Amino acid sequence: xxxxxxxxxxxxxxxxxxxxxxxxxxxxxxxxxxxxxxxxxxxxxxxxxxxxxxxxxxxxxxxxxxxxxxxxxxxxxxxxxxxxxxxxxxxxxxxxxxxxxxxxxxxxxxxxxxxxxxxxxxxxxxxxxxxxxxxxxxxxxxxxxxxxxxxxxxxxxxxxxxxxxxxxxxxxxxxxxxxxxxxxxxxxxxxxxxxxxxxxxxxxxxxxxxxxxxxxxxxxxxxxxxxxxxxxxxxxxxxxxxxxxxxxxxxxxxxxxxxxxxxxxxxxxxxxxxxxxxxxxxxxxxxxxxxxxxxxxxxxxxxxxxxxxxxxxxxxxxxxxxxxxxxxxxxxxxxxxxxxxxxxxxxxxxxxxxxxxxxxxxxxxxxxxxxxxxxxxxxxxxxxxxxxxxxxxxxxxxxxxxxxxxxxxxxxxxxxxxxxxxxxxxxxxxxxxxxxxxxxxxxxxxxxxxxxxxxxxxxxxxxxxxxxxxxxxxxxxxxxxxxxxxxxxxxxxxxxxxxxxxxxxxxxxxxxxxxxxxxxxxxxxxxxxxxxxxxxxxxxxxxxxxxxx
Amino acid sequence: xxxxxxxxxxxxxxxxxxxxxxxxxxxxxxxxxxxxxxxxxxxxxxxxxxxxxxxxxxxxxxxxxxxxxxxxxxxxxxxxxxxxxxxxxxxxxxxxxxxxxxxxxxxxxxxxxxxxxxxxxxxxxxxxxxxxxxxxxxxxxxxxxxxxxxxxxxxxxxxxxxxxxxxxxxxxxxx
Numbered sequence: 001x002x003x004x005x006x007x008x009x010x011x012x013x014x015x016x017x018x019x020x021x022x023x024x025x026x027x028x029x030x031x032x033x034x035x036x037x038x039x040x041x042x043x044x045x046x047x048x049x050x051x052x053x054x055x056x057x058x059x060x061x062x063x064x065x066x067x068x069x070x071x072x073x074x075x076x077x078x079x080x081x082x083x084x085x086x087x088x089x090x091x092x093x094x095x096x097x098x099x100x101x102x103x104x105x106x107x108x109x110x111x112x113x114x115x116x117x118x119x120x121x122x123x124x125x126x127x128x129x130x131x132x133x134x135x136x137x138x139x140x141x142x143x144x145x146x147x148x149x150x151x152x153x154x155x156x157x158x159x160x161x162x163x164x165x166x167x168x169x170x171x172x173x174x175x176x177x178x179x180x181x182x183x184x185x186x187x188x189x190x191x192x193x194x195x196x197x198x199x200x201x202x203x204x205x206x207x208x209x210x211x212x213x214x215x216x217x218x219x220x221x222x223x224x225x226x227x228x229x230x231x232x233x234x235x236x237x238x239x240x241x242x243x244x245x246x247x248x249x250x251x252x253x254x255x256x257x258x259x260x261x262x263x264x265x266x267x268x269x270x271x272x273x274x275x276x277x278x279x280x281x282x283x284x285x286x287x288x289x290x291x292x293x294x295x296x297x298x299x300x301x302x303x304x305x306x307x308x309x310x311x312x313x314x315x316x317x318x319x320x321x322x323x324x325x326x327x328x329x330x331x332x333x334x335x336x337x338x339x340x341x342x343x344x345x346x347x348x349x350x351x352x353x354x355x356x357x358x359x360x361x362x363x364x365x366x367x368x369x370x371x372x373x374x375x376x377x378x379x380x381x382x383x384x385x386x387x388x389x390x391x392x393x394x395x396x397x398x399x400x401x402x403x404x405x406x407x408x409x410x411x412x413x414x415x416x417x418x419x420x421x422x423x424x425x426x427x428x429x430x431x432x433x434x435x436x437x438x439x440x441x442x443x444x445x446x447x448x449x450x451x452x453x454x455x456x457x458x459x460x461x462x463x464x465x466x467x468x469x470x471x472x473x474x475x476x477x478x479x480x481x482x483x484x485x486x487x488x489x490x491x492x493x494x495x496x497x498x499x500x501x502x503x504x505x506x507x508x509x510x511x512x513x514x515x516x517x518x519x520x521x522x523x524x525x526x527x528x529x530x531x532x533x534x535x536x537x538x539x540x541x542x543x544x545x546x547x548x549x
Numbered sequence: 550x551x552x553x554x555x556x557x558x559x560x561x562x563x564x565x566x567x568x569x570x571x572x573x574x575x576x577x578x579x580x581x582x583x584x585x586x587x588x589x590x591x592x593x594x595x596x597x598x599x600x601x602x603x604x605x606x607x608x609x610x611x612x613x614x615x616x617x618x619x620x621x622x623x624x625x626x627x628x629x630x631x632x633x634x635x636x637x638x639x640x641x642x643x644x645x646x647x648x649x650x651x652x653x654x655x656x657x658x659x660x661x662x663x664x665x666x667x668x669x670x671x672x673x674x675x676x677x678x679x680x681x682x683x684x685x686x687x688x689x690x691x692x693x694x695x696x697x698x699x700x701x702x703x704x705x706x707x708x709x710x711x712x713x714x715x716x717x718x719x720x721x722x723x724x
Contacts, residue, residue, distance in 0.1 A: 078645065079645035090643050090644060091642065092643060103723060106721045110720045119717065120719060122716075122717050122718075123714075123715070123716065167639070187639070189639050283710075287716050350708055350709070366720065367722060368715055368716070368717060372722075378722075379712060379718070381718055383716075429639055
C-alpha cells in the first residue's frame with residue numbers, strides 16, 4: 001500500500017515538473033492573476049474560489065487533458081536505481097542491437113557524404129536563402145537532381161536486423177526442430193492471443209456499432225450513425241481528451257475527425273505554436289541539410305509511384321466531390337509541397353529530442369567542422385535526431401487530407417511521431433514496438449491459420465516478409481485513404497499499434513484461399529499486392545470475433 | 550530516521566540439484582545466493598534492491614540467532630515471490646526490483662532484526678496501520694528523490710541546434 005502511494009507521488013512529481021515548462025502553466029498562472037479582479041473571488045477563500053473559477057471557465061478541463069496526455073505518452077517512472085537507458089529499453093541485448101543498427105546507419109550516411117562530397121549541414125549563402133524563400137511554394141514541382149542520393153535504408157534492411165535478434169540467455173533446444181524457427185522472429189516477447197485481444201479491443205465487437213461497418217449505405221443511419229455523430233459533437237463541445245479517446249474506438253465521422261484527433265493528441269494551435277513553426281521554416285532557409293535531399297527524394301518517389309498516387313488521387317475524386325477534377329493534380333502538387341515543408345521543418349525541431357528519453361534509439365551526434373572531440377561544439381544531427389528512411393514521408397501523407405493549415409498539420413504529425421511512429425523503426429521490447437508487432441503477427445497466423453502458415457513457409461514465402469512493409473508504414477500508401485483513417489482512429493483510441501499486426505493477420509486470413517493455391521513467393525506477393533479495395537473494420541471484426549479459436 | 554546502505558557480501562550462485570553435479574546433464578532451475586553481513590551491528594532491514602536477470606520466482610530465508618546459547622534457525626521471509634509473470638517471455642526479466650519489509654503480509658522480518666538504539670522508539674512491524682511518522686518520512690524520501698530527478702533533467706526546450714550560429718558539419722561521430 002505504501003509502495004503504491006510513493007509510486008503515485010513520484011508520478012505526480014514527474015508530471016508537475018513536465019507541465020511547469022509548458023505554455024499551459026504560464027496561461028494558468030496568467031488566468032489565476034486575472035481572476036483576482038472578479039467579484040466572486042474572495043480573499044478569505046482564495047484557493048477554493050480560483051479552483052472553482054478554473055472549473056467553470058474550462059481551464060481545469062485543459063489541465064486534465066494535459067495530464068491525460070502526459071500519462072498516455074510517458075512511461076511510468078521506473079525504479080529509482082534504474083539508469084536512463086533502462087527507461088529507453090529494459091533489455092540489454094535489445095539496446096545493444098539498436099546501437100549496432102544505429103552505427104550502420106551512421107556509416108551509411110557518412111559514406112554518402114564522402115562519396116558525393118556533400119557536407120552533412122551547411123549555412124546557405126544569402127543569395128541562396130533568398131532564392132529558396134521565393135520558390136518556397138513551388139517545392140512540390142521543382143525538379144532538383146536527386147539521382148545520386150539513395151535512401152539510408154529500406155524497411156527490408158531493417159527486417160534482416162530484426163530476424164537476427166537473439167536473446168543470449170534463451171535456449172530453445174539443441175537441434176533445429178519443427179517448432180523452433182517456424183517464424184522469422186526469434187525473441188521470446190510476450191504477445192497477446194485472440195482471447196486477450198478480444199478483451200483489449202472489446203469496442204470492435206460484433207454487437208457494437210462501428211464506423212467502417214455500420215455506416216455503409218445499406219444500413220439506415222438512424223440505427224447507429226446519427227447517434228454516433230451526435231455523441232461525437234458532444235465530446236468535442238466538452239473538450240475532454242479521455243472521452244474523445246474512448247469515443248474514437250468506434251471510429252470518427254469524417255467531419256469531426258480533424259478536431260477529434262487534435263483533442264486526443266492535446267493539440268491546440270496557439271499563436272506561440274504558429275510562431276514556433278515560422279521559426280522552423282526560418283531554420284530551413286538558413287541551413288541546408290543532407291537529409292533534406294533524402295526527404296525530397298522520398299516524397300518525389302511517393303508522388304510518382306503509381307500505386308501510392310492512385311490511393312490518394314482516388315480519395316480526392318471520391319471524397320471531395322466539390323473539388324473540380326482538373327485541380328486535383330494541383331492539389332496533389334500542393335500536397336507534395338506541404339509534405340516536403342512539414343518534413344524539412346520536422347528535421348530542425350529540437351523539441352523532438354525529448355522523446356528519446358523513452359525511445360530505445362538515440363540521436364546521432366556530430367561536431368562543428370574543425371572542432372572534432374570538443375564537447376562544447378557537439379551537436380545532434382539532424383537537429384531533431386531522426387534520420388528519415390525510405391517511405392518515411394508516408395507518415396505525413398494521410399494527415400494532409402485532414403489539416404490544411406501548415407502549423408497545425410505539423411503539430412499533429414510531430415505528436416503522432418513521438419507517440420507512435422517512432423516505435424515502428426527502433427528495436428525495443430515495447431508491446432507496440434515493431435519487434436512485438438512482427439511476433440504478434442507471426443504468432444496469430446501460426447496459431448489460427450497453421451495450414452496457411454506452413455504452406456507459405458514451404459514455398460519460401462515467409463508471411464512476415466510480405467506484411468513487414470505494411471506494418472512499418474502503418475499501412476499508409478497500401479490501404480484506401482478513408483480506410484487508413486479509420487484504422488488510425490483505432491490507433492489513437494487504443495493508444496497502441498497492435499492493431500496493425502492484427503490487421504496484417506486478418507488480411508492474410510481474408511486471402512487465405514488464394515494464398516493456399518500459390519507456389520512461389522512472387523505469386524504470394526501478387527495476391528497481396530493490392531490492398532486498396534479492402535475494408536479494414538469488417539476484416540478486423542471477423543478475425544477477432546468471428547473466427548473459431 | 551535516515552536510511553543507509555548496509556555493506557554485505559554476495560556470494561556466487563550455487564545450483565540446487567539432485568545427483569552428482571559433475572556427471573549430471575540437467576539444468577537446475579533453482580539457484581541459491583548467500584548474502585552475509587560481515588561485522589555489522591544489528592540493523593533494521595528496510596529494503597532489498599536488486600536487478601533481476603531471468604529469475605522467475607524469489608524466496609528469501611534468513612538465519613537468526615535468538616540468543617547466545619541456542620543454535621541459529623532459518624526463517625522464510627518470502628516464498629515464491631513472482632518476478633516474471635510468464636517465465637517463458639521477457640516480462641520482468643531484467644527489471645530493477647525493491648522488496649520492502651511492509652510490502653506484503655508474507656514479507657515479515659523477524660523482530661530480532663530490529664534492534665533499536667536505546668534512546669529511540671521501538672519500530673512497529675505489525676500489519677496494522679503504519680506509523681504516521683514513518684509514512685511522512687517515506688513520502689519525504691520520495692520527494693527528495695524527485696528533486697534529484699528534477700536537478701539532473703533538463704526539460705526546457707532550448708530550440709537552438711547550432712553553436713553560435715554555426716551548424717557546418719562534415720561527418721557523424723560514432724562515439
